[in-house]
Amino acid sequence: MDQATFWSLLDTLAKIGMGALLLAIGLWFAHYRKPSQPASPESIAAKRKLKIYEEVSRQMGNVSHSFAKYSALVIESVRFGARWPQARRAELDNINNELVQEFRRMADAEANLLLIGEKGLEKNLRLYGAQIALFRKQVYVGRRDISNQEIADLKQDIYKLREQFYDVLSKKYDDNVRKSA
Incomplete structure (x- = not known):
């Protein structure tokens, strides 16, 4: 494998990893944070x-x-x-x-x-x-x-x-x- 292919593959893996990380963070916030609802007067x-x-x-x-x-x-x-x-x-x-x-x-x-x-x-x-x-x-x-x-x-x-x-x-x-x- 030549050096250009190696760096291209490494770049693709980094982008996929960052996407997965952002997706995980987004899912975590969506799951654990309740949507803010206005409190009732009672x-x-x-x-x-x-x-x-x-x-x-x-x-x-x-x-x-x-x-x-x-x-x-x-x-x-x-x-x-x-x-x-x-x-x-x-x-x-x-x-x-x-x-x-x-x-x-x-x-x-x-x-x-x-x-x-x-x-x-x-x-x-x-x-x-x-x-x-x-x-x-x-x-x-x-x-x-x-x-x-x-x-x-x-x-x-x-x-x-x-x-x-x-x-x-x-x-x-x-x-x-x-x-x-």
Whole structure:
């Protein structure tokens, strides 16, 4: 085989190879990329609700965490009474301020729920917040006439309301996942 025929054959093979490669890339894009279809208004609304549900859940997780820290310290103060260290009292003051800030975020979460028409869910959230506020009025530094059982009952009521809230939120979230898919 002479050199001109060799280069001609090599050129033809390169062109065929490039064509096959371009064809493979084109088929890959056609197969794995869905044609862009405009999202339906229901799908857009469901996705917006999902985002709000996730944000509300995150905010309530922060409230629950702050309340857990607050309740642990305030219960400790009730149990130790006058022997409770001043440093722990300062820590409780900081946690109390944090909890107040979380209540502000809870109010924002309630507003977001009302914005998307979730009145029942907002009511559950409001009841949860009211129960935490009741706990704060009943269990405080220096109070000695409350029993451990009364404190446990108050906390149990809060945990029940939190669980109810998350049950409803979870159901709503799952429903909207199906709608947005």
